[in-house]
Structure formats: structure tokens, C-alpha cells
Amino acid sequence: MQQLLSLHTDKIFFFGIVFARLGAMLLTAPLLGSRLIPLHIRIISVFVLTILITPFQWHAYSAFAPDTGTVAIQILANVLIGASLGITLLILFSGVQIAGTIICRSGQMAMDQSGDDSTIIEGAPAGRILQWLALIIFVAIGGHRLMMTALLDSFQSIPLTSQLLPERLHQIALHMVSESFRLAIRLSAPVISALLASTFVIGLLSRALPQINAFSTGLTINLWTTLATLFFSLATLAYLFEDYVNLFISTWNGML
Numbered sequence: 001m002q003q004l005l006s007l008h009t010d011k012i013f014f015f016g017i018v019f020a021r022l023g024a025m026l027l028t029a030p031l032l033g034s035r036l037i038p039l040h041i042r043i044i045s046v047f048v049l050t051i052l053i054t055p056f057q058w059h060a061y062s063a064f065a066p067d068t069g070t071v072a073i074q075i076l077a078n079v080l081i082g083a084s085l086g087i088t089l090l091i092l093f094s095g096v097q098i099a100g101t102i103i104c105r106s107g108q109m110a111m112d113q114s115g116d117d118s119t120i121i122e123g124a125p126a127g128r129i130l131q132w133l134a135l136i137i138f139v140a141i142g143g144h145r146l147m148m149t150a151l152l153d154s155f156q157s158i159p160l161t162s163q164l165l166p167e168r169l170h171q172i173a174l175h176m177v178s179e180s181f182r183l184a185i186r187l188s189a190p191v192i193s194a195l196l197a198s199t200f201v202i203g204l205l206s207r208a209l210p211q212i213n214a215f216s217t218g219l220t221i222n223l224w225t226t227l228a229t230l231f232f233s234l235a236t237l238a239y240l241f242e243d244y245v246n247l248f249i250s251t252w253n254g255m256l
Contacts, residue, residue, distance in 0.1 A: 013071045014054070014057075014160070015050065015054055016071075016075060017071070017074050017075055017078050017160050018050050018053060018054045018057060018078075018160060019046060019047070019050040020075045020078040020079045020082065021078035021079070021081055021082040021151070021154075021155075021160070022046050022049055022050050022053065022082060022151070023043075023046040023050075023079075023082065024078070024079040024080070024081075024082030024083040024086065025082035025083065025085045025086045025147070025151050026042060026045065026046050026049075026082075026086070027042060027046070027086070028082075028083050028086025028087055028090065029085065029086035029089050029090070029147060030086075030089050030090055030093045030135065030138070031135055031138065031139070031144065032045075032144065032147075053152070053155075057155060057160055074160070078160065081154060081158060082151065084169065084252070084255075085147065085150060085151055085154075085252055088176055088248055088249075088251075088252045089143075089147065089248065089249075091176050091177060091180045091248075092176075092180060092183070092244060092245065092248045093131065093134055093135075094180055095179075095180035095181065095182075095183035095184045095187070095244075096127075096130045096131055096134045096183070096184070096187065096241065097127050097130070097131055098127075098180070098181065098184035099127070099130060099183070099184040099185075099187035099188040100127025100128065100129065100130040100131065100188075101127050102184065102185075102188040102192070103127075103130075103188050103191045103192075103226060103230065104127060106188075106191065106192055106195050106226070129230070130187065130237070133234065133237070133238065133241075134241055137238050137241050137242060137245075138241075138245060141242050141245065143245050143249075146245070146246070146249050147249065150249050150252060150253055153253060154253075157253075169255065172251060172252070172255045175251065176248060176251065179244070179247065179248070179251075183240070183241075183244050186240060187237055187240065187241075190229055190230075190233040190236070190237075191225075191226055191229045191230055191233070194225050194226075194228075194229040195222055195225060195226065195229075198221050198222055198225040199218070199222070201221075202214060202217065202218045202221060202222075205217075
């Protein structure tokens with residue numbers, strides 16, 4: 001048994017490098033890395049995918065040097081590459097969560113702040129609605145397939161035996177964070193615009209009819225305005241989110 005292991009130690013290390021890149025992506029990406037999926041199920045999924053993908057990467061095996069220090073560096077580099085894709089999509093979904101928080105605070109719906117198991121981020125009701133909508137859209141447009149395709153393409157751009165990371169990693173990260181905030185503003189813009197209009201109308205009514213309790217009336221009107229605007233703009237928000245999914249994944253591909 002020991003002789004068998006000694007003969008195939010380098011292949012086991014090579015398998016571990018593939019496992020590191022896949023595992024880092026699947027354990028950090030939204031939906032696949034959700035706490036709703038038990039950890040052992042995620043680990044088994046990574047193991048099975050690694051078994052399926054490793055045979056297609058044997059062309060890089062000839063350049064593999066099974067030195068302990070080299071293998072450790074290669075595993076670390078592949079973990080960072082895989083995690084960067086998962087974190088890229090987490091940044092995208094964080095923009096959706098921020099948009100929901102902005103909407104709730106503007107529409108007087110921010111009383112309930114609770115956790116969201118899909119992103120491990122606390123959020124208000126509208127934030128959770130948008131988050132689940134984003135997850136549904138992500139699956140419907142094949143975002144999980146785009147994510148796996150991007151990861152498989154990365155094996156060609158950055159070989160498994162490479163010890164180098166993309167040079168523009170920090171620049172791309174800053175760009176994605178700024179795009180995430182831009183997405184949050186664009187998602188919340190319809191509701192914010194409607195609330196500004198409703199606040200203006202409430203102000204006119206309070207001046208014309210002083211006997212009306214502008215505070216309680218305004219809360220009710222703003223709440224229904226928020227819900228109605230959010231409902232009627234869901235289709236537009238879905239198309240917008242789809243564009244950003246493609247943008248983030250293509251940006252990550254361009255970084256490699």
C-alpha cells in the first residue's frame with residue numbers, strides 16, 4: 001500500500017490542486033455556497049466535480065513538480081483564484097442587498113432586520129425579496145453554468161501548475177465594488193423616485209388640508225408606494241440584474 005501511494009503521490013497532489021480551485025469557488029459563491037446546503041453535501045459535490053474535471057487537466061501534469069513547498073504555493077494560488085470568482089458574485093449580490101436596504105429605509109420598512117442564510121448578510125424585508133429574486137434570476141439565466149464555464153476557462157488562462165496571480169486583481173476588485181454600488185443605486189432608483197413624488201404630494205396635501213395627520217398618512221402612503229413601485233418594476237430590475245451577472249463574469253474572465 002505504501003509503495004502504491006509513493007508511486008501516485010504526485011497525482012494525489014495534482015488532484016488536490018484541482019480540488020482547491022473548485023472548492024474555493026463552490027464554497028464562496030452564492031447559492032452553491034449557501035448555508036442552506038449542508039457542508040458535507042458541498043464537500044462531496046466538490047470531490048465529485050474534481051474527479052470529473054481532473055482527467056481533462058492531465059496536459060498540465062507534465063509541468064507539475066511535486067515539491068512540498070511548490071505544491072503548497074500552487075494550492076494557495078488556486079484557492080485564491082477559485083475564491084476570487086465566488087467573491088466576485090458575492091459582491092454582485094451584496095449590491096442587491098444594499099438596494100433593498102436603501103428601499104426599506106426610504107419607504108419606512110426598515111423595522112425588521114434579520115439574517116439571510118443565502119448570503120450570510122443581515123437585511124430588511126425588501127432586501128430579502130430582492131435577494132431571492134436575484135437568486136431565482138441567477139438560476140433561470142443559467143448563472144451557475146456561466147460560473148462553472150468561467151472557472152473551466154480559467155484552467156486554460158492560468159494553468160494549475162502556475163504560481164502567479166493576475167496582476168490587476170486589486171484593480172478589478174475595486175472596479176467590481178464600485179459596480180456593485182452602481183447596481184444598488186440603479187435597482188433602488190425607481191422606488192426612490194416614486195417616494196420623492198409621494199412625499200411632495202403629501203406635503204401639498206398637508207398644506208391644503210391641515211386637519212390631516214400628515215405623519216401617519218405619509219407613512220401609509222409611502223409604504224404602499226414602495227410596495228407598488230417595487231412590484232411593477234420587478235421585470236425591469238430582473239433584466240438589469242441579468243446584464244450585471246454577465247458583466248461581472250466577463251470582467252472576471254478578462255482579469256485572467
